[in-house]
Amino acid sequence: MCFIQQLTSFKIIAILRGLPADKVIPVAEVLQEAGIRFIEITMNSPEPLKNIERLVTKMGDQLRIGAGTVLDVKSAADAIKAGASFILSPIVDLALIEATKKMGAISIPGAFTPTEVFLAHKAGADIVKVFPAISPAYIRDLKGPLPQIPLLPTGGIVLNNSRAYLDAGAIGLGVGNALVNSRQPVTDAYLAALKTNAQQFIEAIHS
Numbered sequence: 001m002c003f004i005q006q007l008t009s010f011k012i013i014a015i016l017r018g019l020p021a022d023k024v025i026p027v028a029e030v031l032q033e034a035g036i037r038f039i040e041i042t043m044n045s046p047e048p049l050k051n052i053e054r055l056v057t058k059m060g061d062q063l064r065i066g067a068g069t070v071l072d073v074k075s076a077a078d079a080i081k082a083g084a085s086f087i088l089s090p091i092v093d094l095a096l097i098e099a100t101k102k103m104g105a106i107s108i109p110g111a112f113t114p115t116e117v118f119l120a121h122k123a124g125a126d127i128v129k130v131f132p133a134i135s136p137a138y139i140r141d142l143k144g145p146l147p148q149i150p151l152l153p154t155g156g157i158v159l160n161n162s163r164a165y166l167d168a169g170a171i172g173l174g175v176g177n178a179l180v181n182s183r184q185p186v187t188d189a190y191l192a193a194l195k196t197n198a199q200q201f202i203e204a205i206h207s
Helices: 003-010 021-034 048-059 073-082 094-102 114-122 136-143 159-167 188-205
Strands: 012-016 038-042 064-068 086-088 106-108 128-130 151-153 173-175
Touching (some): 003 038, 012 021, 048 064, 136 159, 151 173
Parallel strands (some): 012 173, 038 064, 064 086
């Protein structure tokens, strides 16, 4: 099954931003147990490359691991070398899109306006991350003239609006603090609550 088919099926990319380096694998294990299949490690997190490599080694047969907040070609190359299979960015950078594709990874640049979304797609992006996602209605508006472009709203996705974004035409969702809150200590109680939260997201999006 190709990446887009998998994402269309499982829907959620869980964004791990700012977690302590030694807590990434325990969090990823709980997310996988709950049914999450896509993990994004942001490049502004502690030891992102080491954690991408560790996750790919330990759970690469169970999860798709990507790098997020990628702002330049070198960072993309480093992440792909570490094992990332998809590259997400908050911006449209044509050189970054081109390089990501040449290195054999999935390109998911971030865009907001219709012009940015179209340019990213035209440059070779596999999926366009709509960032920030301001409302399901905005996704519906974008899909009107641009139905051929797979959209991944990110930023502002919470449990109560997740289904609405998918109904509006998104192929999946990038979910950050509403799913994995990195500001809280990662304790046994945190992990138990995280599993419940992830299960609730999955139930909501497949309802």
